Each structure stands twice: as structure tokens, then as C-alpha cells.
Amino acid sequence: MMRSSLNEHARTVAASLSTEAFSPRMLAGTIQAIEAVALVTIGCIFWLASSPDTASFEWGEAIPVIAAPLIVIFAIRSTGGYTVGALRNYLPVLSRILIAWGLTIAIMAAASFFFGLDSGGRRVWLGIMFLMGVGFFILERVAVAALVRRWTRQGRLERRAVIVGGGEQAAELLAALGDQASTNVRVCGLFDDRNDDRSPDEVSGVPKLGTIAELVEFARLARIELLIVALPMSAESRILQVLKQLWVLPVDIRISALGSKLRFTPRSYSYVGPVPLIDLFDRPIAGWDSLVKRVFDVVIASLALILLSPVILATAIAIRLDSRGPILFRQKRYGFNNEVIDVLKFRSMYHHMSDPEAKVAVTKNDSRVTRVGRIIRLTSLDELPQLVNVLRGNLSLVGPRPHAVNAHTENRLWDEVVDGYFARHKVKPGVTGWAQINGWRGEVDTPEKIRRRVEFDLQYIERWSVAFDLYILVMTPFCLINTENAY
Incomplete structure (x- = not known):
């Protein structure tokens, strides 16, 4: 992989964007969940309070309590009530929300009549629920709008993007995007390898920040989410060359189809405002998937720490009785998006022979390994402190194993051995992984071994699901029986 240091201007811009932004999709989903839970809670309280005979209460009668919130949220979403613009400026959409809520209550009233639930208590509930819902939506949307406006001012509610390319294609793309505030996409800069008149230092007010090689580091530092390639589709070789450098990043990569003469069906495109884009790569484990995986990690890691505490x-x-030195060993390793993290392990070497920079790989019968160290390395008990890394959030339970920053084979760093090596850092590294349960653990003394590890790591990223993570966790203890390469 080509290494390139950022120029000072690009580094300054990246530093100003280092705060992680909120995903608009996650924000919309969270607001929907809050509204649903709040309406169900309000409904349950007043449903029980208005029930004329709680002793004969049947749960089947409570269907409206669940149905009403679901119907109104679907209606609000259908009318664009959960876009960032609607959440930021509540007045234009508040009337639609209240109309949707009124129609929902009317539907519940009609359903109660037709299904024989039109009792006095239910009519009271419908009336109270309508009034309480109106009050809730007004207060909730005012509070949400205040928060969203503050996050917008802080630059935390934007989809950060960069354009790959320059000149006329970039100018046309920026003109078509129009007001970036309306699309919630902020174009942070341009990156282009050309240094002649075809690629000026600024296009439509957006600066050129460097070359495509520099873009890799910039995208990581600035937490970029979207790369838009503004190159003619006829320039196949150039596009392939660009993608070969950029696909290692955990970002969405799109090609602008603005000036293309090829026409596909509308479903073949995604859109940023009016601009059609052809999807090439998607961020793995993003949005709600990342939240689900994080909850899975925290719950399982907490249980594991409790159960394995003895x-x-x-x-x-x-370890303390066997040799002098600290019980824990810290090592710099690559984490998500190539960030360097401190990974915890039980110390398995003599303290004065420890190798935190992994300059010399551990081999069979290595004299640096203690007596206890041999046992805990064979059984992988030395990895247990990494459960603390999971709770901290810089490791996941399952993922590509984190490698030391200076890990090498035959005097070559692993990113020099494997083309596209850093693509394994598109997701958080894990305590265990798909490569490990397939036998690729322990010593890496040949280029083929690291190539196979990376191959399985990339397979994991493509195939990820909660069920897949659970399968890998269940299989890990059985795979530890094979200690062939564990020294």
C-alpha cells in the first residue's frame, strides 16, 4: 500500500473534523424508537386507568395501545417527518404530525366500533390519548429541534464527504449538489493526482487538499463517511487504480453518474440530493448493525468476565508466583480504521525479555516464555484481559485479530506482504475471529500464513451477522484444542 504524509493544510482541516458525527439514519431511528416507547407507555397508563373492570381485563383488548404508535410513526415517516431537516425545523411538519395522530385515533375509534370494543372506558381512553399525544408531540419536537440545531452548529449532524477528482467533473458535481445544508452532506475537500490546469487548487469554493494517496490518511483522521469519484466512467483504468488505493477505508464509495450517457433503472442508483450515484463499496457493520454488535459485545463480555473471574x-x-514483573502486558496494535490501540494480555514472557513492539516473533520452545506463559499461550488464557478492551470499546468479541504495529515476516511488514492488508481494519478487531477458528492462529513465519489470515478476515467482514458472531464464539473453545501453531 502506498504511504503518504498529509500536507499541513489537509492535516489542519482533518483536525477540525476529528469529532465523530452522528449518523442521520441513526438519529431518525432513535427518535422513532423514543416516540414509540413514549406513546406505548402513555397508552398503557391511561388504558388501565380508563378500564371499567380491571378484573376482566383481556390483553387482546390492548391491541390499540401498540397499534396506534406504530400507525402514526409509519405515517410520519412516510411524510418525511424524520429527516434531519424536519427534526431541525419542527413548525413546517408539526401540523402533518398532528393530523396523522388525529387520523390514527379515528382509525382506532372505528376499529373499536367494528370489533365490539366501543365501551365507555375505551371512548374515554381515545379522547385522553389524543390530547396527551398532541401535548407529547409538541413538547418532544420542540426539544428535539433544539438538540438537532445545536448538533448542526457543532458539525455533528452531517455526512462528511470528499470528491476524488477535480476540474470540470468536480465543478459539475458540486453545482448539482447545490445547498449542502439541504442534503446534510458536507464536501470537505477534493483529492486529485493531477497538478495542471485540469485540476485547480479550488473548485466552486472547495479546496483541493492533496493527492489520492494522501486521501487515505485524511479520510481516517477526518472520519469521512462518503467518497464520491468524479471521474468519467470511460476512464476505467484510472478508476480501477483509484479504487485499489481507497477500498481499504471503512467508507461508502460511490461513482458520480451525473455526466454518464449510460442509463440504468432508478433502483440502480443511490442519490445525494438530485445527484445519481453508482454504489461500489458500502461501510461494513454500520448504522443499526454497529449498535446491535456493540450491545452484543457488552452483554457477552460482561457475562464472560463474571463467569470466568475465578x-x-x-x-x-x-503469573505473580512464577516470575517477577507485572501481571498484565500492554502492546500497541492496529484497531479500527488503522488507529493504534493498547491491547491487554496476561504477561507470558519474562519481564526483562518482553517485546512490546513485536520485533521478534515467538517461536516453539522460545526461551523468553515463562513456564506459566507456555500454558496460558497454548490455552489462549493470556487473551482473557482483552474482555476489558471489549468493554472499553476498542475491541469487539469477534473480528479480525489485532496485529502488532510492527508485525512482520521475513523482514517485511505485513502490509507489504499482503496487497490490501489494511482492508481488515474496516471493522473493530476481535478477541477471536473467523481466521482463528479455521486454524490460522499462532506463529506467522511465512507470507502464505498471513495471506490466509487476511483472506479469512475479509470473508468475515463480508459475511458478518450476529448469528455468525455467535457461531464463531461457540466454536472458539473447540478450536483451541488444536495447539499446533500456538507457542
Whole structure:
């Protein structure tokens, strides 16, 4: 992979964008969930309060309590009530929300009549629920609008994008995008390898920040979410060359189809405002998937720490009695998006021989490994402290194993051995992974071994699901029986 240092201007811009932005999709989903839970809670309270005979209460009668929030949220979403613009400026959409709520209550009233639930208590509930819903939506939308406006001022509610290319194609794309505030996409800069008149230093007020090689580092530092390639589709070789450098990034990569003579069906495109884009790569484990994976990690890691606490305590005591030095060992390793993190392990080497920079790989019968160290390395008990890394959020339970920053084979760094090596950092690294349960753990003494690890890591990223993570976790203890390469 080509390495390139950012120029000072690009580094300054990246530093100003280092705060992570909120995903508009996640924001919309969160607001929908809050409204649903609030309306169901309000409905349950007043449904029970208005029930004429709680002793004969049947749960089937409570269907409107669940149905009403679902219907109104679907209606609000259908009318664009959860876009960032609607959440930021509540007045234009508030009337539509209240009309949708009124129609929902009317539907519930009609359903109650036709299904024989039109009792006095239910009529009271419908009236109270309508009034409470009106009050809730007004207060909630005012509060949400205040928050969204503040986050907008802080630049935390934008989809950060860069354009790959320059000149006329970039100018046409920027003109078509129009007001970036309306699309919530902020074009942070241009990156282009050309340095002649075809690629000026600024296009439509957007600066050129560097070359495509520099873009890789900029996108990581500035937490870019979207790369738009503004190159003619006829320039196939150039586009392929660009993609070969950029696909390692955990971002959405799109090609602008603005000036293309090829025409596909509308479903073949995604859109930013009026601009049609052809999807090439999507960020893996993004949006709600990332939230689900995080909840999975926290719950399972917490349970594992509780259940394995006797084993962890016994291992710590054994290490202390076996040799002098700290119980834990910290090592710099690559994390998500190539960020360097401190990974915790139980110390398995003599303290004065420890190798935090992984300059020399551990081999069979390595004299640096203690007696207890051999046992905990064979059984992978030395990895248990990484459950703390999981709770901190810089590791996941399952993912590509984090490699030391200076890990190498035959005097070559692993990113020099494997083309596209850094693509494995599109997701958080894991305590265990797909490569490990397929036998690729332990010593890496040949280029083929690291190539196979990366191959399985990329397969994991493509195939990810909660069920897949669970399968890998269940299979991990059985795979530890094979200690062939674990020294």
C-alpha cells in the first residue's frame, strides 16, 4: 500500500473534523424508537386507568395501545417527518404530525366500533390519548429541534464527504449538489493526482487538499463517511487504480453518474440530493448493525468476565508466583480504521525479555516464555484481559485479530506482504475471529500464513451477522484444542 504524509493544510482541516458525527439514519431511528416507547407507555397508563373492570381485563383488548404508535410513526415517516431537516425545523411538519395522530385515533375509534370494543372506558381512553399525544408531540419536537440545531452548529449532524477528482467533473458535481445544508452532506475537500490546469487548487469554493494517496490518511483522521469519484466512467483504468488505493477505508464509495450517457433503472442508483450515484463499496457493520454488535459485545463480555473471574484470578496469581514483573502486558496494535490501540494480555514472557513492539516473533520452545506463559499461550488464557478492551470499546468479541504495529515476516511488514492488508481494519478487531477458528492462529513465519489470515478476515467482514458472531464464539473453545501453531 502506498504511504503518504498529509500536507499541513489537509492535516489542519482533518483536525477540525476529528469529532465523530452522528449518523442521520441513526438519529431518525432513535427518535422513532423514543416516540414509540413514549406513546406505548402513555397508552398503557391511561388504558388501565380508563378500564371499567380491571378484573376482566383481556390483553387482546390492548391491541390499540401498540397499534396506534406504530400507525402514526409509519405515517410520519412516510411524510418525511424524520429527516434531519424536519427534526431541525419542527413548525413546517408539526401540523402533518398532528393530523396523522388525529387520523390514527379515528382509525382506532372505528376499529373499536367494528370489533365490539366501543365501551365507555375505551371512548374515554381515545379522547385522553389524543390530547396527551398532541401535548407529547409538541413538547418532544420542540426539544428535539433544539438538540438537532445545536448538533448542526457543532458539525455533528452531517455526512462528511470528499470528491476524488477535480476540474470540470468536480465543478459539475458540486453545482448539482447545490445547498449542502439541504442534503446534510458536507464536501470537505477534493483529492486529485493531477497538478495542471485540469485540476485547480479550488473548485466552486472547495479546496483541493492533496493527492489520492494522501486521501487515505485524511479520510481516517477526518472520519469521512462518503467518497464520491468524479471521474468519467470511460476512464476505467484510472478508476480501477483509484479504487485499489481507497477500498481499504471503512467508507461508502460511490461513482458520480451525473455526466454518464449510460442509463440504468432508478433502483440502480443511490442519490445525494438530485445527484445519481453508482454504489461500489458500502461501510461494513454500520448504522443499526454497529449498535446491535456493540450491545452484543457488552452483554457477552460482561457475562464472560463474571463467569470466568475465578479463572482470571487463578491465572493472575500463577503469573505473580512464577516470575517477577507485572501481571498484565500492554502492546500497541492496529484497531479500527488503522488507529493504534493498547491491547491487554496476561504477561507470558519474562519481564526483562518482553517485546512490546513485536520485533521478534515467538517461536516453539522460545526461551523468553515463562513456564506459566507456555500454558496460558497454548490455552489462549493470556487473551482473557482483552474482555476489558471489549468493554472499553476498542475491541469487539469477534473480528479480525489485532496485529502488532510492527508485525512482520521475513523482514517485511505485513502490509507489504499482503496487497490490501489494511482492508481488515474496516471493522473493530476481535478477541477471536473467523481466521482463528479455521486454524490460522499462532506463529506467522511465512507470507502464505498471513495471506490466509487476511483472506479469512475479509470473508468475515463480508459475511458478518450476529448469528455468525455467535457461531464463531461457540466454536472458539473447540478450536483451541488444536495447539499446533500456538507457542
